[in-house]
Amino acid sequence: MTLRTDWISALAAFESAARHQNFAHAAEELHLTASAVSHHVRKLEAQLGVALFQRHARGVSLTAEGRQLADAASSAIASMDDVMRGLRDAREERDRVRITTLHSLTYTWLVPRLPRFTAAHPHIRLNVDTEVALTRFEEGGPDLGIRYGQGHWPGLTAHHLMDDALFPVASPTLAGIHGVHEAADVAKLPLISDLSLQGWQDWFRAADVRGARLDERYTFSDTTDALNGAVHGLGAVLAREQIAVPYLADGRLVRLPGPSMPTRFGYYVVYPAHRRLRPAARAFVDWVLKQPGQPA
Missing domain, CATH: 3.40.190.290 (D-Maltodextrin-Binding Protein; domain 2)
Incomplete structure (x- = not known):
């Protein structure tokens, strides 16, 4: 499956929500509303055909599929962050x-x-x-x-x-x-x-x-x-x-x-x-x- 550009924001919202185990905290980190984070997650779930979170009265928790995607998303974002930091540092060193x-x-x-x-x-x-x-x-x-x-x-x-x-x-x-x-x-x-x-x-x-x-x-x-x-x-x-x-x-x-x-x-x-x-x-x-x- 090809990663489409319109999935990037949904994956970013999901990764933050998975890390915080809380839509409201993810919304605060991303400067969004909790409903916007929830919308991104539901969109991702619809595209994948699996539930990523279990919703309950106390909040949310990751499903097994959600944990699998969260680990991959976290690793990918950390790798991209390292590369971007390296590129930025290299530019600053050149200057x-x-x-x-x-x-x-x-x-x-x-x-x-x-x-x-x-x-x-x-x-x-x-x-x-x-x-x-x-x-x-x-x-x-x-x-x-x-x-x-x-x-x-x-x-x-x-x-x-x-x-x-x-x-x-x-x-x-x-x-x-x-x-x-x-x-x-x-x-x-x-x-x-x-x-x-x-x-x-x-x-x-x-x-x-x-x-x-x-x-x-x-x-x-x-x-x-x-x-x-x-x-x-x-x-x-x-x-x-x-x-x-x-x-x-x-x-x-x-x-x-x-x-x-x-x-x-x-x-x-x-x-x-x-x-x-x-x-x-x-x-x-x-x-x-x-x-x-x-x-x-």
């Missing part, structure tokens, strides 16, 4: 992009721009990981990353995103800031460092300041923490141009006298050279590579 990037860049540069990406690609879901350690691009791991370096990593394709520069900044309320009029005066302030390969010694050399005794009072492993230390008046910090923008824009930090020193490194979008990017990941790469020329 998910896993990104590993730098915490400082994410907070100040990437996140303010992400609404623009979402507007252009509303179906794509992003997982953003800001682990400090270099992430391995293994199966099941991130699709791509944004790294800071010279642009050469074994096994990775690297696209140049943007360069950067370093200059000193401090809170406008930092004690002694009003006496800073030239680059040499910055050395009179307490200094904050991070673990970047270019630091205060490099900057003072670029500023042609010689022999200054530097009070590097605080060192943070994360650039964002170093900037926040400066916001709270701990001292002056060397800020990366791309990361300092929101701090300068809202006045939490001000730029101090002295040159802007180009960094020896830049930002790169990277992904495994041997792995073809999925369309969702390719869409993100194409989008993010256009962002350096766009305001946040």
Whole structure:
């Protein structure tokens, strides 16, 4: 016997009624009336020529034939539900992009721009990981990353995103800031460092300041923490141009006298050279590579 499409709703009503052993509860689950559920069941019984339920004053109970059909219907619905869930999960996985990037860049540069990406690609879901350690691009791991370096990593394709520069900044309320009029005066302030390969010694050399005794009072492993230390008046910090923008824009930090020193490194979008990017990941790469020329 071929399963006709007009039997589907009747089977769904029957399966729910069989599971609940109650037409009213099945009706509530299916957003129908109890009489509609009863109608579907009677229609199925008429088509099959057997009684599926025994009706009695306390409610209904399955007949032997009803139990047989209920087991088959329940198994079939569970199988279809599993397949449909798998198809839905596979689609969601295709539309998910896993990104590993730098915490400082994410907070100040990437996140303010992400609404623009979402507007252009509303179906794509992003997982953003800001682990400090270099992430391995293994199966099941991130699709791509944004790294800071010279642009050469074994096994990775690297696209140049943007360069950067370093200059000193401090809170406008930092004690002694009003006496800073030239680059040499910055050395009179307490200094904050991070673990970047270019630091205060490099900057003072670029500023042609010689022999200054530097009070590097605080060192943070994360650039964002170093900037926040400066916001709270701990001292002056060397800020990366791309990361300092929101701090300068809202006045939490001000730029101090002295040159802007180009960094020896830049930002790169990277992904495994041997792995073809999925369309969702390719869409993100194409989008993010256009962002350096766009305001946040």
